Amino acid sequence: MAMTKPKAREDLTVVELDGEAVIYDEVGGDLHHLNSSATIIFALCDGTETVKQMSAEIADALSIPPQEVEPQVRTVVRDLRSAGLLDEERLVPR
């Protein structure tokens, strides 16, 4: 069993305004607009934490149970991955 540590691509242009991000992918020529929740999760995608660890961090900051946060984080990470905004991920042994 292995887990991944999501990491945002380093070649993207990211601007953040009032807590929401606009991302431009020069390779594909695509523009993405992230709401505030997705922006927080995207910012945590630095390749150092698994989804579980990211969820725990957010849950801790918001004082809510991690199990409530994790499904949403997982969905956003999946969306970021399908949009091509994450690097090919490293598998890390559990």
Next chain:
Amino acid sequence: MRKLDRLGWVVEDWYQVGGATVAVRSTSAIFGDWLRWALADHVCDEPDDEIQYPLFSVVLEDGSRDLERVGRRFHILYHGTWDKVRTLDIRVMGRAVLDEFRRFLTYDASDLVYLPCALAANQDVRILIPEVLMPALAKAGRRARRFGLVAPGDSFTALDPMTGELVPLNTGLNVPPDAIERLAGALPPELSSEDPHLFVDAPVRADVVLADVRLPFDAGIHPLTRSYTVTALASSALNLRSTGGKAIEAIAELVSRAGCYAVRWTTTEGLLADLAGLSPTARHDP
């Protein structure tokens, strides 16, 4: 287009600029002569094919037309059937036409970020409006002035990627420096009545940015988030491919100190009132 076909065109010429082939017709032979002189490097023959090329139509009230029949004195610039500029000042018209040619040189430009947005003003509030609002403002003519609005002269604007300020166009179109004065001099002075339109002649900030978004709003002005405004503006940028990430950063800088709104309008009167109501002190950021 048929309605326009009856306006009494006396001249039609063809030009090539930035890889585009463009036709310009006018009700004024003097204007036609002037444009051929000003854009001498770009004059070409009419293409021998059936392609629909961009067509600009310039109605000029130079006294050669039956003014009784026309009943108004505005000079009008049409792009297709879309009236972009109506003005009493031939200098404004000359500049607007030349700037439409400059637009064809923006797509590959990488030094400035070009947006299909026009600069208007309400008193001293500078408002960047989507190009699609230009016909409404142009048609409003004197009514817009009564609302305290100054209409745009250009249908697109340039952004400095370092500062996010609106800056003069810099497309390198080869035009004699005295072109506008030559046009005004070739026509009676009454065709150059004072009729302010906004052009960007020096770096300037926008106080308010309106984005062209199709959200299910009611008629009126609606606050937009800055990030959504950046997305809307960037997706319409004329040279996003050539400028890449720096376009996004420049647009973010542009909106960072501006009130950002979407506008939906059903009547010209309503639109004018909404634009007139925008002021820095009345900003209500989302």
